Amino acid sequence: MSFEYAPAPESRAVVSIKPKYGHFIGGKFVAGSKHFPTINPATEEVLSQIALAGKAEVDAAVKAARKAYTTTWSKMSGKERGKYLYRIARIMQERAREFAVLETLDNGKPIRESRDTDIPLAAAHFFYHAGWADKLEYAGLGTSPKPLGVAGQIIPWNFPLLMLAWKVAPALAAGNTVVLKPAESTSLTALLFAEVCQQAELPAGVVNIVTGDGSTGALIVNHPGIDKIAFTGSTEVGKLIARAVAPTKKSVTLELGGKAANIVFDDAPIDETVEGIVNGIFFNQGHVCCAGSRLLLQENVAEEVLHKLKNRMEKIRVGDPMDKNTDVGAINSKEQLAKITELAAAGDAEGAERWSPACNLPGKGFWFAPTIFTGVTQAHRIAREEIFGPVLSVLTFRTPQEAIEKANNTPFGLSAGIWSEKGSRTLWASQQLRAGVIWANTFNKFDPTSPFGGYKESGWGREGGRHGLSAYLKGVSHE
Amino acid sequence: MSFYGLVDGTEASLKSYLNNLSGVDQVGAEARAAMLATRSIKTTSKRWAIETAITMVDLTTLEGADTPGKVKALCTKAVRPDPTDSSVPSVGAVCVYNDMVSVARTHLDLIGGQHVPVAAVSTAFPSGRASMPVKIQDTQDAIDAGAAEIDMVIDRGAFLAGRYIDVFNEIVQIKEVCADKAHLKVIFETGELVTYDNVRKASFLAMAAGADFIKTSTGKVAPAATPPVVLVMLEAVRDFYEMTNTRIGVKPAGGIRTTKDAIKQLVLVNETVGPDWLNPKLFRIGASALLNDLLMQRMKLDEGYYSSPQYVTMD
Numbered sequence A: 001m002s003f004e005y006a007p008a009p010e011s012r013a014v015v016s017i018k019p020k021y022g023h024f025i026g027g028k029f030v031a032g033s034k035h036f037p038t039i040n041p042a043t044e045e046v047l048s049q050i051a052l053a054g055k056a057e058v059d060a061a062v063k064a065a066r067k068a069y070t071t072t073w074s075k076m077s078g079k080e081r082g083k084y085l086y087r088i089a090r091i092m093q094e095r096a097r098e099f100a101v102l103e104t105l106d107n108g109k110p111i112r113e114s115r116d117t118d119i120p121l122a123a124a125h126f127f128y129h130a131g132w133a134d135k136l137e138y139a140g141l142g143t144s145p146k147p148l149g150v151a152g153q154i155i156p157w158n159f160p161l162l163m164l165a166w167k168v169a170p171a172l173a174a175g176n177t178v179v180l181k182p183a184e185s186t187s188l189t190a191l192l193f194a195e196v197c198q199q200a201e202l203p204a205g206v207v208n209i210v211t212g213d214g215s216t217g218a219l220i221v222n223h224p225g226i227d228k229i230a231f232t233g234s235t236e237v238g239k240l241i242a243r244a245v246a247p248t249k250k251s252v253t254l255e256l257g258g259k260a261a262n263i264v265f266d267d268a269p270i271d272e273t274v275e276g277i278v279n280g281i282f283f284n285q286g287h288v289c290c291a292g293s294r295l296l297l298q299e300n301v302a303e304e305v306l307h308k309l310k311n312r313m314e315k316i317r318v319g320d321p322m323d324k325n326t327d328v329g330a331i332n333s334k335e336q337l338a339k340i341t342e343l344a345a346a347g348d349a350e351g352a353e354r355w356s357p358a359c360n361l362p363g364k365g366f367w368f369a370p371t372i373f374t375g376v377t378q379a380h381r382i383a384r385e386e387i388f389g390p391v392l393s394v395l396t397f398r399t400p401q402e403a404i405e406k407a408n409n410t411p412f413g414l415s416a417g418i419w420s421e422k423g424s425r426t427l428w429a430s431q432q433l434r435a436g437v438i439w440a441n442t443f444n445k446f447d448p449t450s451p452f453g454g455y456k457e458s459g460w461g462r463e464g465g466r467h468g469l470s471a472y473l474k475g476v477s478h479e
Numbered sequence B: 001m002s003f004y005g006l007v008d009g010t011e012a013s014l015k016s017y018l019n020n021l022s023g024v025d026q027v028g029a030e031a032r033a034a035m036l037a038t039r040s041i042k043t044t045s046k047r048w049a050i051e052t053a054i055t056m057v058d059l060t061t062l063e064g065a066d067t068p069g070k071v072k073a074l075c076t077k078a079v080r081p082d083p084t085d086s087s088v089p090s091v092g093a094v095c096v097y098n099d100m101v102s103v104a105r106t107h108l109d110l111i112g113g114q115h116v117p118v119a120a121v122s123t124a125f126p127s128g129r130a131s132m133p134v135k136i137q138d139t140q141d142a143i144d145a146g147a148a149e150i151d152m153v154i155d156r157g158a159f160l161a162g163r164y165i166d167v168f169n170e171i172v173q174i175k176e177v178c179a180d181k182a183h184l185k186v187i188f189e190t191g192e193l194v195t196y197d198n199v200r201k202a203s204f205l206a207m208a209a210g211a212d213f214i215k216t217s218t219g220k221v222a223p224a225a226t227p228p229v230v231l232v233m234l235e236a237v238r239d240f241y242e243m244t245n246t247r248i249g250v251k252p253a254g255g256i257r258t259t260k261d262a263i264k265q266l267v268l269v270n271e272t273v274g275p276d277w278l279n280p281k282l283f284r285i286g287a288s289a290l291l292n293d294l295l296m297q298r299m300k301l302d303e304g305y306y307s308s309p310q311y312v313t314m315d
Helices: A055-073 A078-094 A096-107 A111-132 A160-173 A188-199 A214-221 A235-245 A270-286 A299-313 A334-349 A400-408 A423-432 A465-470 B011-019 B026-036 B043-056 B068-079 B098-110 B132-144 B156-160 B164-178 B196-209 B227-244 B259-272 B290-303
Strands: A023-025 A028-030 A034-040 A045-052 A150-154 A177-181 A207-209 A228-232 A251-255 A261-264 A294-298 A353-355 A371-374 A391-397 A415-419 A437-440 B057-060 B093-097 B118-122 B149-153 B183-187 B213-215 B249-251 B285-287
Touching: A023 A055, A023 A188, A034 A096, A055 A150, A055 A177, A055 A207, A055 A214, A078 A096, A078 A111, A078 A160, A078 A188, A096 A111, A096 A160, A096 A188, A111 A160, A150 A160, A150 A214, A160 A177, A160 A188, A160 A228, A160 A465, A177 A214, A188 A207, A214 A228, A214 A235, A228 A235, A235 A251, A261 A270, A261 A400, A270 A294, A270 A299, A270 A391, A270 A415, A270 B026, A294 A299, A294 A400, A299 A371, A299 A391, A334 A353, A334 A371, A334 A391, A391 A400, A400 A423, A415 A423, A423 A437, B011 B164, B011 B196, B026 B227, B026 B259, B043 B057, B043 B259, B043 B290, B057 B068, B057 B290, B068 B093, B068 B098, B093 B098, B093 B149, B098 B118, B098 B132, B118 B132, B132 B149, B132 B164, B149 B164, B156 B164, B156 B196, B164 B183, B164 B196, B196 B213, B196 B227, B213 B227, B227 B249, B227 B259, B259 B285, B259 B290, B285 B290
Parallel strands: A150 A177, A150 A228, A177 A207, A228 A251, A261 A294, A261 A415, A294 A391, A371 A391, A415 A437, B057 B093, B057 B285, B093 B118, B118 B149, B149 B183, B183 B213, B213 B249
Antiparallel strands: A023 A028, A023 A207, A034 A045, A353 A371
């Protein structure tokens, strides 16, 4: 007798993908010149051809954004801007299933996550910032905070629509216009969002979307007509951007890499901790900058936690991202799979012990089984470098002080987790940890009201909440 | 008694055993149960789940208005839930008050339901507010009348007052009465224990004291068998098996009325404690209205449309 779950695939009939896309400039879709394919990473099926924006397209987008800023958006009352944002949020909710299916096809993440996390949170960001649009003078940033102008926004492939929302919603609420470039491998939901802008009758040029690769991103970063750069992606590219904008007047926010410590004290609620560890590293295939990729276990409970973690990992359902019962989907690209494979091999070579549950990975597409490495030390590459995949490095500690030292001993500082039933210890540890987001007895929880961002090489500035809003405003502190 | 070597029967040993349990994080437990509730069970797996759930139902009537006629009707339904389809299996047990046990047993035997056990609620169900001699007599009466399963309630007052040893001793004494004649299910009334920490503590207490099954609720108090409560109990059972190599059963009861609710419970079992527990020896669902919904969903799978309730029998 056994309870096998029959396939429960979400229907893809709800989306219609065009064979070829252009850019969204000045409120209209314009044809691209060169194109490159975008694929479904779970099947390697080519979904569509995406346009590669060059100088002419980026110039046109910046020009449209400037015109919209000067003539319309910066002059509009906050109340009116808020109406547009509310309208966008509602349309995103109405078309949530379409967005979820498209995101899963293009990105490889499980439909359960795009349906239950990405899309609802993206809409929530628009709702939240819609509320700010007419209340900016009460944001604690001076009596009459002003927008910055045209924002160039470059977003990653791990949460395509959600990262778009994190960037576009506060920029628009504050009165800026934007030129946004989605990641090369995941442009489709951004292009669907462009349709939503049309549907919401957003004034032309307020949101411009140009697609392309790193070369398009560089054109945006270096464009003289842009007042602010907002980037989410790798620390490597973040450093290039910081160098590029250093001699200019552009303001900049950077959300970069991480190597978060997830710290388990011996009084932790063990079963929920195991869930939190799984959610911390296997959520979104570990393609999460704030992933809990370093598990720090107090040595006296390490064996018990690892035993339960392995049992739990046996239940993880890896496979077709469109199946409603899938927990872990496909790796987003061949390149990312190669990077994960290489770093995992470094873990083997450096003597860490690798373990994965038995799972049948599909033949086509890009897949990596959920993996843990035990016996990892601070000196291992897999304890220092961001893997950005479903690979967990397990370290141990003896005292709370040692846990904090190990947790902080990294060039990154985006997030951290603390598991303990003792409130005083949680509060103490959270004050010692040098990370922008600290979760207590939970992990990977996001909310538009909460600022998100990093210490050290994890980035500059915050997104979300009042802090995130200030990155799109000239207030007292910026003048 | 040896209590699996976990406690020696003294208050001190019981305290240290219970104090060693890790806590339960409410938010985390509820999030896990909510996530498992999103599992989409379709086609062949739905059919399997419905068949299995039918065999796990403890078909229950626990009303002041219960009469021999009502109990006999329930027994008939228990043996052959769908009179038009003999492939539908019998339910797990019939669950009645103490004084209805002999009526139920006699009738079941009469209609070819020898394989369906009778469960009796016991120990001054549902409140548990009676002296120990009364509780023992209550249990003895039920067994003498033919009950093969005893669903006892714990003394929640004693538990909430911290007198864990009293709760423990009551279970031990009732277990002695049951001996090898009846299976013992221990009801916590989780709606009165309230916290998941208490549910986890009560689970380990009852298992060490000799429970064969741990059961959420009487059905008289809401909330009852919520998915997170059942999750916490299943985790306790799983951990207890690792400690003692003994499999304890789990019985959610109260509030499980639809096939969807029942399937959610089976998913919890499958992904928490594993497929070994997916049989009526280790998992039961205390319910009355649920059975008809299972039957209607079963018909729907066969016929492709929903039947009117007139096509399933009312009792």
